[in-house]
Amino acid sequence: MPQGKPSVVPDDGLTTRQRRNRPLTMVHTGPGKGKSTAAFGMALRAWNQGWPVGVFQFVKSAKWRVGEERALRVLGESGKGGAVTWHKMGEGWSWVQRDLDSSEEAAREGWEQVKRDLAAETYRFYVLDEFAYPLHWGWVDTDEVIAVLGERPGTQHVVITGRNAPAALLEAADLVTEMTKVKHPMDAGQKGQRGIEW
């Protein structure tokens, strides 16, 4: 995207600088590929700005995103950009000291930590990977998420990925992109392959 010019200048009493530095809530949803991949691509820009990046992976399998995780960890440890912290539900969140009974409980614990980090301004860029699922399933309350995001301090950007993001979340978000599947190799019998799917 070029920097571009806004098509409308809002009557909100803010200066351009204030408007420019507004924290963004972004959602990548839809049935197509690239939702999470694009979120991790955005994290590269945040890293390049020197921003602390927090990834919360709301998926059952810890094996997902191995390539992205390793790349972002190497970047975080390079000292040439922001620090990267990677939290995985699939391996039990690192800050939880006991076994969680269910994925539902694990998802809720993840959200509680996101809330604490937002309040503490721990990160400047958050990837809530596949977080749309626990919202869709009602494990985490969408209205609460919207309220917490609406009141978060500072300039913390948040990108949420996953199919079936609730309509209320899309309504509240600043940027929504829907990834549409036009054609996928699995439809033609192609199996997933290394370097592409993982």
Add this chain to the structure above:
Amino acid sequence: MPQGKPSVVPDDGLTTRQRRNRPLTMVHTGPGKGKSTAAFGMALRAWNQGWPVGVFQFVKSAKWRVGEERALRVLGESGKGGAVTWHKMGEGWSWVQRDLDSSEEAAREGWEQVKRDLAAETYRFYVLDEFAYPLHWGWVDTDEVIAVLGERPGTQHVVITGRNAPAALLEAADLVTEMTKVKHPMDAGQKGQRGIEW
């Protein structure tokens, strides 16, 4: 994406392994955000596999993708994954020893180099960033691109990004994702901001 099971097993005489390792042509198109970002996110997986990655940036401005470029260069230089080579049309392709008269000529030169690299199997993963534009404008012949990709040796994966990718390319591709703009902050007067747009 999970590895998943193909919904159809094709009657093509190939073994599962042959089918698994087939080179993929992928296209990210549509008016929404995330087309290139998702392609660079995929490059993280290729890097993690130790594959040589070649990026060809078919855009006029060399300032685009600064975050992605820096991240991928740091990764490439880390020695912990594949090498990354980044070619920029906006700064004049590095292998061209003379000034090019126009963007059209520059785009054609870029494609000629991609052809040479495909023939030599220089990279295992190619990002042809914004290459849909010169195709759409007719600067580079889509039929030729399809033919060259169809005959490329080895297992070289290629992802092409950009709006308005020609229909024939989508037809020939293995994977097509369309990014749809549902909502964008610029519509509400939000200006582009650092760490987000660049």
